[in-house]
Amino acid sequence: MIIKNALHFLRILRVSLRALARNKMRTFLTCLGIIIGVGAVIAMVSIGAGARAAVEKRFENMGTNLLSVRGGSRNIHGVRTGASGWVRLTVEDANAIAQLPAVEAVSPSVGTRAQVVYLNKNWSTQIQGTGQDYLLVRKWELEQGTYFDESMVRSAAKVCVIGSDVLKNLFDEGEDPLGKTIRISRVPFMILGVFKSKGDTGGFGSRDDFVAIPYTTAMKRLQRADNIQSIDVSAMTAALTIEAKSQIEDLLRIRHRIPDGGEDDFTVMNMAEIAEGAADATNILTILLGSIASISLLVGGIGIMNIMLVSVTERIREIGIRMSVGAKERDILLQFLAEAIVLSMMGGLLGIGLGVGISRLMKYVPMFSTIQAVVTPGSVLLAFLFSASVGIFFGFYPARKASKLDPIEALRYE
Template identity: 75%
Template sequence: MNVFRILRVSLRALARNKMRTFLTCLGIIIGVAAVIAMVSIGAGARAAVESQFASMGTNLMFVTGNWRMMGGARTQTGQFNRLTAEDAKAIGQLPSVEAVSPSVSTRAQLIYGNNNWNTMVQGTGESYPLVRKWDIEDGAFFDESMVRGAAKVCVIGADIKKNLFEEDEDAVGKTIRISRVPFLILGVFKSKGESGGFGSRDDFVCVPYTTALNRLSRSEYLQSIDVSAVSQAKTKEAQDEITELLRIRHRIPDGGTDDFVVRNMSEVAEGAAEATGILTILLGSIASISLLVGGIGIMNIMLVSVTERIREIGIRMSIGARPRDILLQFLAEAIVLSLAGGLLGIILGIGVSKVLKYIPVFASITTMVSWSSVLLAFAFSGSVGIFFGFYPARKASKLDPIEALRYE
């Protein structure tokens, strides 16, 4: 028998019991759809994270304290996080560095009139818009003299404007209270929007880092320093220069461990991508379990089907079907079931991925159907058919024609 003949025989047998065929497929349909939808959520999160990092600029670097230096005997030689404004200034002098912005952040309560808002307060230098590639929509950013003088001025994110002010109200020139201290609003940032499941990026307020240190966090050390290299090609060079400079400034002996870390954007992006990758694997494997359950469903139905059709098998054998023909017929039925289920599952899975964002609860989730996941799910459902179809098919082919013909 050739492939088409086997297929024809199998399709006829499946068509004889349409409802059961559909229900058996359903297990695979749901399994495949779940795999595709889940993986698309994971891939969507990954893409969102990547685009977010890309929008921050590829020549951006961060200098942070080395948290692994915390604790242990080493704390006596240096506090765990001793990046200072002088460090930042010195980095700014380096040839491959374009601009620096010291950074301190804390959460604080914002009050304007009767409105309250809890948000992130970011203490930065005057070069923040340049370093972070973030434009001002309205008004202006604070300048160097304001930073030096620890002025009580701020620039607010688009969300803050939306939440504290009336729609047509001009925020620039107004005074808001940040942790009960009045600040003059100098400007409003351009909106950057959602960041794919990680909340809005526009929900923050910028103040001079000097003001943040004095009034809000009451510390003398910076949490990090944002640095932009003159170009993306120069980031590696800048990283080396910063490392060398800070080792000298922090008096770290040769062979001593750095008490700071310089990361460029692509390293940070990799870390985030790894996290979303784990998310994808997790979601995908949970969904795969349902595909497995679907496969067991196929085996179950095929076993029932073999028992129910013992007589048919006997008839086929008596008129000349070889054991192999019977095996192939039942195997083909299982494979047709699972591939049909796989195909419908792919359609359903893609549909779910596309429709998800119109459902309010899932509105913030971005999905991205990856063709590799579609291919994988389809191949997997095919193998499920072969794997779970083989045992019943073998059982059918081993039947004794006389017993089978006599079976009631």
């Protein structure tokens, strides 16, 4: 009985396929809606997954014993002052943190963007004010030259260490940058060293595109302010990061005179938390992109319904003929539903091809060059199942309409 029914279904399916084959152009255009929808869903989800992987890798390379201390909103008798009352960390805070037993080293951080000029070349880049222990804290090494020392930081010397991207953009190949003077916002700085390239580990922009200068110089010459934005701290070991975090919190609560039970006016994050936050952000981005792409899939589904309604109206007489020779409601329903499902599944399969293709080609688009789009089997399966359900959902109404026609009326229809 099951085999007989399956055979019957296959025969009806053949009728549907022939009808689709007769209108090739229409079939293709109807599919196109689904192709684009499924393709967009897969491409967007793949790019999102790629961005997430890039972010995770980036944080992995930073070292797990890194902590970041930032100022927060001030809380005066329960009244939170918001961004205007932002608590600024001071150099004294940084020095105090450096004395904590679980802390290996600290580097106060002041960042800004500026135009860097060398001779006739110029480049806009991130200017990072750091302490002398920056290399230690950030687990970084130099390609050549030396880093500025404590005395240079204390005297706010106009010296800098440049990232490899900056080197590439300001100097000709083979030219020795050490000892040369570049101008940052018109202030001359002498180059002491060049960072080792961290490579394109992906993510949002390169990590080799910046210039490090003493934070004191950054405050005095560029920022013209006497506080620092954040403090990078490295714990003695990875296992001590949690301990270091609580020591820093206790210390700053005392320094900032926060009473017991009062809210902190600063935050201490370890890299794991920051990475998690960034991953969450890319997840939200993925969901957002996927949802927008799904809308196009929905529109494709409506396209199928539209064409099926037209198709039913065009073929009322055919339906009458089929009913007169003994087609049951189920036979007619099946025939038109099968057409809709074939349309959407064909669109789904071609859409998967399109989506995978877009994901593969993504690395040739400069803007996305650092993101390795990852096509997950889950997203492919999801998009395919979704497109099949779109076919069933949007094909059902026209098919049911066809199956409920009155055979006499249908036979007379001109």
